[in-house]
Amino acid sequence: MAALEAEGIDILFGYPGGAIMPVYDALVDSKLRHILVRHEQGAALAADGYARVSGRIGVCLATSGPGATNLLTGIANAYLDSVPMLAITGQVASGLMGTDAFQEVDIFGMSLPVVKHSFIVRRAEDVAATVHQACAIARSGRPGPVLIDLPKDIALARAAARATQPHPALVPLAPNAAALAAAHALLTHSERPLLYVGGGVGMARAEAALRAFAATTGIPSVCTLKGLGAIDPDAPGHLGMLGMHGSPAANHAVQSCDLLLVVGARFDDRATGKLDTFAPGARVVHIDVDAAEIGKLRSAQIALAGSMPLALAALAQPLPIAPWRKHCAALRALYANRYDAPGTDIYAPALLRDLSLAAGDQAIVSCDVGQHQMWVAQHWHIHSPHAHLTSGGLGAMGYGLPAALGAQLAQPGSCVICVYRRRLDHDEYPGAGHRAPLRHPGEDRAARQRLSGHGAAVAGTVF
Known part of the structure; x- marks a missing residue:
């Protein structure tokens, strides 16, 4: 202990x-x-x-x-x-x-x-x-x-106490200087550069460095499911999530760019689709703390393994790409989400958008896996990668409520909202089978009991 x-x-x-x-x-x-x-x-x-x-x-x-x-x-x-x-x-x-x-x-x-x-x-x-x-x-x-x-x-067993100390933190090294110079040259000559932002940015706590880089360079950006919040959703050049559940604006920009600056992303299949048709005209500069991810699925012309903040700071420079920024802004306007309900029933995207705005920028949203997971990704205003909890790589049903419990205990004064599907019972849906418990069994009771003793609570939105 x-x-x-x-x-x-x-x-x-x-x-x-x-x-x-x-x-x-x-x-x-x-x-x-x-x-x-x-x-x-x-x-x-x-x-x-x-x-x-x-x-x-x-x-x-x-x-x-x-x-x-x-x-x-x-x-x-x-x-x-x-x-x-x-x-x-x-x-x-x-x-x-x-x-x-x-x-x-x-x-x-x-x-x-x-x-x-x-x-x-x-x-x-x-x-x-x-x-x-x-x-x-x-x-x-x-x-x-x-x-x-x-x-x-x-x-x-009893053992004699030995003096032990935590290991010193390992600080990521600065990327190779020659590679940084080559990346700088590519950026300078690019006419249509695009930031492709992944979950590695949040894990490295590098979102501040990324936002400063985007503001200095003016490069438009897209992100993965796990990259949501690394760039402010209201930033003028941000086109939202890419991929099979992403925005058309983001996907069109990817297909049109001539330089893809990949930061903490791994070319996941749900983001790229067929790799041989993804960003076909783009050269790739890949920044990641994990060297094993660079070139694993898509070859990179320049590999920058190491500290993301140091790499981004070294590459930051104003770029003369006004026509490209104007084009991306037009894409964002053309494919903006619509929230006028198609019928008289509750319209889930509008509900989530309104709930997000009411909860405010400091709220934490945790969601389960399913269509509602994608609705949250598309329509919730996520202002921090640490305020959006979702099972990205595994897609584990039952994730939302236990994760919300952990989040509330990490920040007891925060507003934590869990979005999950209603559990299907065999009595109601005899054919539901083993996929019936779409939220984690029993953790709703654990959340009520454990959080009540700490003056905290998790709010739930049920679909």
Whole structure:
């Protein structure tokens, strides 16, 4: 517990069980606050929402076997959306591992495809050092989840206290100077440059640098689902979300540009469609903290791996692209959203637009997965990438409400609104099948009970 406290962690989300009970016993004398959820998946998703809003590591706890496997969807969600998370799972005693003991699964092996790293602690004296190493991995470079599997006998063992400290933060390096000079030359000679903004900007906390760059250069911009809020939606050159659910203005601009400046995006299929027809006349300058993403799906003429703020500051310059800006402004006006209802029923886009304006710029919106997720992306005024919580890469149904719970605990004084679909019950819809629970079971009760003790609440909008 002391190692977690030293890492700046103040809240844990979890559900107890036999193998993890020694950790819960240690919580009694700890300063850490535990939020009891109704299902382990809810713990991981709440930790995800907490991390996205706070910028700190979200921590979730579960017991061995089914408790650990129930975390996996939330862990995978954090992995695909680059969210810093620490999952701590109980495990059967060391001597029972590999014997098919009660509630034994190889969560270490099962988690490997969806974590940055997994640990099994073999000695009690290594627990604190493992926590510090796990937290350093979770938050460094491209953030993501890390799992610590803790056998019950190790958790129960007494060990001499060893002085351990959090690892120093790793600061992304400045991109290569020669590559920056080449990118500067491309920008100078481009007539139709376009910013393609992804979720990596928010994860790097680089939105201020991006907005300053856009204001200085005047380059129009488009964004992905996870990039929403990195550029102010009211900025004159911003054309909104691109892709299969994006605005026609954004998609037309992509197809017409001669230089694509990619910042923290990964050429996701829902944003690009067929890659061989995406931005066909554009050269690509790709800026990302994760060098592995550069050139993975679309070749980049110039790769700028490292600090986004440093790269953007080095490239910022006024550009003589007035005709291109005028063209993009005309696209934005031509394809502006309409909110005149086509009938007498409630018109969801207009409802969400009005709710967004009423909630204000500081509100946080969390949404589940489905058509309503896309309506929020298209019609909510998202002014910060940390105020829009959604399952982007995994598309996990049931994400919205647990994430909203985590967000409200990260910022107790904030207005948090959850947009989700009404649960379909078998009695009402006999053919609904396994996809019936479109919100997470039980977490509505957890939200009411846990938030009521902290003077906070989550508002829900149901479709």
